Amino acid sequence: MAVALLLAVAGLTACTDAAPSEKEAAKPAASASSSAGAPAPPSCDARASWRPTKGLQIPAGSYMQTIRDRGRLIVGMSQDTLLFSSRDPFTAKIEGFDVDMGREIAKAIFGDPDRLEIRVIPRSERINAVNRGTVDLAINTMTTNCTRWQQVDFSTVYYEAGQRLLVGKDSPATRIEDLGGQRVCAAAGSTSLENIGRVNVDPPPLAVARTDFGACLVAFQLGEVQAISTDDTILAGLAAQDPYAKVVGPRFTEEPYAMAIAGTHRDFTEFVNAVLERMRADGTWAKIHDRWLGDSGPAPKPPAARYR
Amino acid sequence: MTAVQAPPRAALTRLAGMRHTSPGRLQLLLVVLLVLTTLAGLVTGLTAASAAAGTTDLRDRAQPLLAEAETVWSSLADADATAAQAFISGGLEPPELTSRYDEKLTAAATALTSAARRVPEDSAGAEAIRAISAGLGDYTALVATARALNRQGKPVGAAYLSTASQLNRGTLQPQAQALFQQARREASAGYTDARSSWWLILLLVVLVGLGVALIATQAHLSRTTRRTFNVPLVAATALTVLLALVCAGLFAHQRSGLESAERAGSTPAQALAETRMLVLRERADEALTLAARAGRGALEDDFTLLRKRFVVSGEEFDEVRGLATTAAERHDAYLALHDEIRKLDDNGDYEAAVKLAVSPETRSAFDGVTTVLDEALTGRRAAFDDEIRSAGLGLGALAVLGPLLALMIGVLAALGLRARLEEYR
Incomplete structure (x- = not known):
């Protein structure tokens, strides 16, 4: 548990430029929690x-x-x-x-x-x-x-992709905000992992890092995480391999x-x-x-x- | 009774008083001889029992435990390498790899069960065994899931396999290695226990003391009486010499047996086992590097370290010189193929690299190395068994007969002195 939290914090570089929707960008908590001296978010036209x-x-x-x-x-x-x-x-x-x-x-x-x-x-x-x-x-x-x-x-x-949420077939969650305090997986070093930490809900979801999204699906199937959140494109590929999973909610970022x-x-x-x-x-x-x-x-x- | 209850000074005075009368001197000598024979019997029995127990423990527990720990460790590494090879082959895994994997897991589980009976419940070894047993179940389940997904054509099977491999290399193998090192320490302590050196020194002191006391008694008697020889005391002296000779013979034989068991059995077996482990890890590194498909990485660096550590020219291999030379030649042949595999992969021909890595040519080159190491290992374990069996010979009998001989010496000494004491009645 402690390790997962550490990983989650490590994944939170203060970067708010991945064009997340306005409410995440406005949330100060994410940059506050990453006290590792990350630079102020640069502004540019990334596209x-x-x-x-x-x-x-x-x-x-x-x-x-x-x-x-x-x-x-x-x-x-x-x-x-x-x-x-x-x-x-x-x-x-x-x-x-x-x-x-x-x-x-x-x-x-x-x-x-x-x-x-x-x-x-x-x-x-x-x-x-x-x-x-x-x-x-x-x-x-x-x-x-x-x-x-x-x-x-x-x-x-x-x-053009956007981040969504994959949960179990019988999960009542319809958006990532419904997963406050629950474990949500994304690949280490991905923007998805950073975005999970920026979700504006108290308590926030616990971001769990794995080496890649295949490893996230393993963790999901073994019950180590309750959900996976990343780009809709990747989630579609994961859901296609697991009939007990479904992709829910709106795109809450632009990727x-x-x-x-x-x-x-x-x-x-x-x-x-x-x-x-x-x-x-x-x-x-x-x-x-x-x-x-x-x-x-x-x-x-x-x-x-x-x-x- | 009175002597015990009297204050020490009074007792000493009384003993000193006995020294001045002839019957008193004889009584003192009798007490000294009886105490020494009792000690001799006790120490002979205990020394023989300790040496016998140590030898048996080495033979039936410490050495088998070492072999089992080695089997657990090497089987885990082999299963990991085999699963990775089956994965990179693509499509349905080749049946010979499936059966090799199953065989290795069975070997690991069997050795683990057997090793569990040889370690104390609360030891570090038992802790490692419990951790491996628990992890082995998870590992098997992950690999089984990976296979099932692979059969359905679902790419997530690859992620299951890599999770399984991480569990194997990151948790199970380090535990198996800890168990192996624990077993190695116990085997080396087993040799010390079996030698029972402190008991032997004590035995030597007591037997020499008894011999000196017997000779001194006879010298005293021949001085104070007209008889040159006291027949029962002469017989007691002869028996003491016999006891000393039997002890010397048996313990010298045991020590030389232990020495041979260590030199021709344990030492080369351990070196061979560690060498085989190196080779298995090399093969696993090779397959996992290809499975990761990331080019030369940390695992290939590990391979480079391992190949340098493959040295079979040391004196610990003297007993298996021929086989060790063959193993080194075959290992070189395997390394040549490995270098070829790396060259193909580094130059971008991944598919050819995989093809060569799982080809019958590479497989038989690699199996050639492990086969010859296995053969040498089996030979060394048999040599250990022979030597240790021979080392333990006669010790059990000595543990019973030694005290009996000492009893006879005591009886003869009492008979010899009682005849002289009677004369003062």
Whole structure:
């Protein structure tokens, strides 16, 4: 119990820029409880990325050339986020919306979408992995926000998600505010974990951190937590694996997904944005959406690119 | 009675008075001889009993406990490695891996039950056994759930497996290691108990004292009487020498048996068990690194440490030189394959790395190492059994016959002196 609380507090960096709805942003308790000297929330337009200047060209000396010389694109992903990047138990291959995004980038560099190496990284390690150069970029249902922009660069937004709640089939809870004092799981290093701590209810829900959302589902099924709260997209994948779980409540945050790239590789960020431009325009984005998320209805308009 | 009740000074005066008369001197000698024979009988019996009990405890409890603790630990590591390999293979897990996993869990559970009978209820060892037993149930349930989910094609099965693996490596194996170390301390204390060195020193002092007293008595008698030899006392002296020789022979044999059991049995067996543990952990690290799919990480660093610790050239392997050399050669062959696996994975060919890691080639290379270590280990355990059985020979008989011999010495001494005392009536 004490450990869970510690983890919960550790997860509460004073970051209120993930565009949570107004009432959470207005709540002072969250920043008060994180006395670890976190900086004041930076303000920026987290959705705005670098405008492509050279299109899909790969100039000599660019980071894309480095990747091309290596012979493969290395992407940091998860292996248990169903529909986005999860391991198919039958084939042992990692597949999903995020994987297909990575394949499109590999195709733009090599002309071959299979020139892709997937490295599984814990959510709490994504920024480190990008900055250390362990991976070229992280495509991992990752929310772009201003705190993170201080450490890495992001591409333009490629998917709009929002945080919701997964509870047991017979739970009376309909929103996260109904779970005051109860244990709610999210992955360590995710914005979801931070958001659970900011829910404006007394007592607040106890945020329980696990390595990834698959581990959260294990904890939920073993009765160690009463609920899981994260992006609706991830919850849909979890609920699909457990007929005794249901996703409830409104989206109480906005989670715009973007790809994380080291700040030193601005040319690569521009290139990735150019690839995303093309995918939005030529229908590739819609095709990938239909392939993985088609059950949730017809493909919406892809999120519009914003540039700084 | 009066001597006991009298004040110490009066008793001393009376004893001093006895020294001055001939019958008094003889009575004193008789008392000294009877006290010494009683002590000799007592100490011979207790020393033999202590050495016998120590040897039996070493043979029937401490050493089997060590073997069982090792089985628990290595089976857990093996089950973890096997489950991870089955996972990375993808699809339905290969039946040979399923049966290997089941076999290892059964071995761990059996050894645990048996080890529980060999440790005191409130010891640290018992605590570890209870913790492992409780955790083993959870572990088995998590792996079973992971398998069932895997069969249904649900990716969360992977999360169950990694939760199980964390339980195994983070909780169960450290407990098993604690049990193993506890057993190792008990085995080493068992050797000290079996040697019963303090008892032996006491026995030596008492027997020498008895011999000196008998010879001094006879010297006194031949000086004060016309008879050169007192036949019962000569017989008592001969029996004392016999008792000393029997004790010397039996305890020397026991000590040499213990020494061989340690040199040819315990020491190499322990070194072999630890080496096998290293190899199993290497294989688990390799499979878990691939299962995590995160490239070279902490587990590969652990592998690098473990491979450096694989050294079978020390003197503790002298008894199994041939097999140890074979094990080292096979281990090198396995390491070559491991390096190949890492190279494939590091260069981005994850699927080829997995394919090589679970290939019959790698599996047989790895099994080659554990098989030869197992063979050597079985041989060393048998050697221990032989030596320790031989070390315990005769000690039980000595515990009974030693006091009987001492009784006979006492009776003969009393007979020899009583004949002389009669002369003063």
